[in-house]
Amino acid sequence: MPEGLALEFSGVTKRFGAITAVSDFSARIEPGRVTGFLGPNGAGKTTSLRILLGLVRATEGSATIGGVPYAQLDRPLQTVGAVLEASSFHPGRTAANHLVVYAQAAGIPRTRVDDVLGLVGLADAAGRKVGGFSLGMRQRLGLAYALLGDPGILVLDEPANGLDPEGIKWMRGLLRQLAREGRTVLTSSHLLAEVQQTVDSLLIISHGRLVFEGGLDELTDPSEYATVVDSPDRNALIAALTDADVPFEVLRSGLTVRGLEPADVGALAASAGVALSSLHRRGPALEEVFLDLVNGTRVHPGPVGAAEAVITGADAAPEEQADAGAGADEQMDAAPEAESPPAAHPAFIVASTGVIDVGSSEAEPRTEAFIPPEAEEAPGPDAEETTVAAEDATGDAEDGTVGAEDARGDPDEAVDDPDLVGSDDEPLDEVASAVSPESDRPWEEYVKTDSDLEADAFFASFDASQAAGAAPPEAVPVREAESHDERDPEPELDPEPALSDLSSEWVEEEQRHGRDHGGEQR
C-alpha cells in the first residue's frame, strides 16, 4: 500500500507583481484523511497547490511533501497524483494514449493505464479521442492521470467540476476510500456543501490567508446550537419544560431550548409523559459560517491567528455574528460527521494536469521558450517569469472569468495595500519582470511562471528529440469538439498524432486557445 505522507505549508507567500495571491500561509495536511481546501474564487487555492507541486515558486516560505520539496522527490508521479486542470488534453489523442505517454515517461507499466481508466469509469472510452469528451469525462481522465503512479498522496483542485450528481457521489466515495487506505487526500473547492460530506478536516483560505483550520464540527461554537422540540400537545410540553425550570422560546416551528441537547429534552418530555412530534438540533448553516469566515464577519478562535488574518469585519458585534449564521435547521445527525528552484530540477517536467518525470528540462534554454506574441511588449523573454496580457491568459473578465479584481474587491485598495506590492528584493525575477505596480490595472496582468516556461521547454525539447519529420497536427477547435454528438461513437477529429507530433506549433496553437499545457490556466 502506498504510503501517505504529511504535506506542510510553512509561511508561504506568493506575489504576482502587485497581487498577493497567498499570504503567510501555514498548514499541515495529515495522511489517512480527506482535507478540504476551501475558499472563494481567487482566494489562492490553486496557487498554493501549485507551490506545493513545484509548479510555482513561493516568494517566501516553503511547502513540503513528507518533509521535502516536490523537486526533491525521487519518484514524483508515484508519490503525488495531482489534478489541477482537466481541460488541457490533446483533443486528437485517445484517453488511453494520453496516459500511455505519461506512463512511459515515468516507467509505469502499460497495464496500469487500463487499471486506472477502469477505476475512474472510463474503460469503455479508453479508445475515444479526448476531443469528444465531456467536461466530466475529462475530469475523470485527469483523475486517472493522478492515480497512474498509485501515489500515496492525491492533490485535487476542484475535482467535482463538471461532474454530474452521480459522478460527484462516485468521487466522494473514491476520496473516502483513498483516505481509508492511508493516503493523504487534499481536495479544493469553493463550495463547502460540495465537500461537507467527504472531508475530515478543513482549511479555509480567504484573500490568500488561512482563516480556519480544523474539523467541520469546529466550524461552529456549540453555544450557537439550540434544540427545537414540538408536541401535538404543545401546552403539555410547555408545562413540562416550565416545571423543570428549562427556559425556552415559542416559535412557529416549535419550542427552542438553549443549553440542552436534544437527548436531554427528549428524556425530559418522556418523563413527563409528553409525546413529541419533532426533536432536532438547530444551528447556523455551515455555508453561512463559511461565508462569514471568508468575508471576515466571523473569526475562528483557533490556532490559525485568524484574528490577524481577517482584515475586515473582525470586530463585528457578536449579535451580528450570531444572526448572520443562525436560522437554518440542521438534523441532529447531520452535524459533523525556496530557495531551491523547482523548475530547474532536471528530473521532472510539468504537464497540463500536474507533473511528470520525463528527464531533463534543460534541453531548451529558457530564452527560446515559446513567448506568446502578446507578451512581446512585456519585459524581455530572458526573465525567469514573463508577464503576458491578462485578456489572453486569464480570459476576458466580461466573460465571467474571475480575475484578481473580483478576488480583491476594489483594485485601488489592493494596490494601496503595501502587503500586495512585491518588494524590490524579491528573490525571483518574476516581480521585477511583472507589470509595474504603478500600472493602471496590475490585477489584470498574468505573470508567466516557472512552470509555464518548463512546459514550453518540455514540448519544444520533446519535439526536437522525437520528431521524425511528421507534420504537426492542426489543433481541433474547441467548439468542434464540444459540439460532438454523443451518439457518434467516434468524433470526426484529426487522426491521433504520434508522440513525435506533439510539436511546439501545436503547443503554441493550444496556448492561443488558452490551453497552456503546464502553465497557469487563468
Ligand SMILES: Nc1ncnc2c1ncn2[C@@H]1O[C@H](COP(=O)(O)OP(=O)(O)OP(=O)(O)O)[C@@H](O)[C@H]1O
Ligand atoms: N500567473 C498569475 N499572474 C497573475 N496573477 C495570478 C496568477 N495566478 C494567480 N493569480 C492571482 O492570484 C490570486 C489567487 O488565484 P488562485 O488561482 O490561486 O485562486 P483560487 O482560490 O484557486 O481561485 P478559483 O477558485 O477561482 O480557482 C488571484 O487574484 C489571481 O488572479
